Amino acid sequence: MKNEKSYNRLLQTVEATQQAEPPSGLYQRIHQKINQSTPEIRISPWQYAAAAVLLLMNLSWVFYAQTTTPSEQSETELSTLIVDEYNLETPEYYNY
Amino acid sequence: MEDALLVLQLQQHDETAFKLLFDRYAKMVYNTALNFLQVQEDAEEVTQDVFLEVHHKIDQFEGKSSIKTWIYRITCNKALERIRSAKRKKRFAFFVSVDDANLQNTIIDHPGVDEEHKEKMALIQRLLGGLAENQRVAFTLFHMEGLTYQEITKVMNISLSSVESLMFRAKSNLKKKLSTTNLFEDEK
Numbered sequence: 198m199k200n201e202k203s204y205n206r207l208l209q210t211v212e213a214t215q216q217a218e219p220p221s222g223l224y225q226r227i228h229q230k231i232n233q234s235t236p237e238i239r240i241s242p243w244q245y246a247a248a249a250v251l252l253l254m255n256l257s258w259v260f261y262a263q264t265t266t267p268s269e270q271s272e273t274e275l276s277t278l279i280v281d282e283y284n285l286e287t288p289e290y291y292n293y
Numbered sequence: 294m295e296d297a298l299l300v301l302q303l304q305q306h307d308e309t310a311f312k313l314l315f316d317r318y319a320k321m322v323y324n325t326a327l328n329f330l331q332v333q334e335d336a337e338e339v340t341q342d343v344f345l346e347v348h349h350k351i352d353q354f355e356g357k358s359s360i361k362t363w364i365y366r367i368t369c370n371k372a373l374e375r376i377r378s379a380k381r382k383k384r385f386a387f388f389v390s391v392d393d394a395n396l397q398n399t400i401i402d403h404p405g406v407d408e409e410h411k412e413k414m415a416l417i418q419r420l421l422g423g424l425a426e427n428q429r430v431a432f433t434l435f436h437m438e439g440l441t442y443q444e445i446t447k448v449m450n451i452s453l454s455s456v457e458s459l460m461f462r463a464k465s466n467l468k469k470k471l472s473t474t475n476l477f478e479d480e481k
Binding site for chain 2: 200201202203204206207208210211212213214215216217218219220223224226227230231234
């Protein structure tokens with residue numbers, strides 16, 4: 198009962214709130230913000246589809262290139278090969 | 294000009310139509326935001342955000358509800374976003390600040406609230422802040438905005454029975470909270 202009375206008083210206080218007028222110049226400020234904001238970029242479903250096709254084409258090309266190109270010797274293997282062949286005891290490197 | 298025609302013109306990015314929409318709904322948006330936030334500066338920022346959103350999203354408005362309902366919905370969402378963000382800031386400040394006593398105060402800067410009611414209104418706002426968001430929205434729209442249950446169903450996109458349930462729960466929660474305070478006990 199006591200709670201009901203308190204609740205009714207709460208409602209009276211809340212409902213006694215008066216309407217307020219919006220501040221002056223609000224429209225101008227909104228208009229200014231609209232002019233400052235950049236338009237949202239919209240992509241149509243066709244553009245999404247075209248982007249997906251391009252991506253798939255690129256991926257398939259990478260896959261094709263990986264599977265068909267003969268494997269090359271790695272840089273480490275090559276440097277090992279050069280070092281192995283290099284012989285400091287022979288003067289042939291100076292014969293030029 | 295009827296709202297349906299106004300929407301058509303807005304979708305053609307007619308500036309005069311936008312001004313007309315602002316003149317028609319600015320007061321409604323501002324007062325709804327003010328009723329949620331109770332601070333003029335915050336309500337103005339929310340009003341700006343609402344009309345910016347309307348301007349940007351008008352092409353997506355399908356006319357399933359009236360433009361008024363749509364604007365109400367945007368306003369409630371923007372106001373709630375602001376309340377959430379303020380709560381997050383308060384929570385963070387609680388960890389940073391050594392003395393959190395000043396964080397407990399609710400500021401009332403509502404030109405429509407009498408000086409004598411400001412203190413009570415601050416306490417009421419704290420009680421409303423303790424309600425679930427949807428209960429708070431239903432309570433505010435019904436008791437402060439004067440919307441009917443039918444109108445609230447459209448704004449909140451829920452059934453009539455859900456609105457009734459939300460209002461019942463808001464009432465019983467507020468009564469419970471009131472029993473722990475002495476807010477109206479000094480009055481006879």
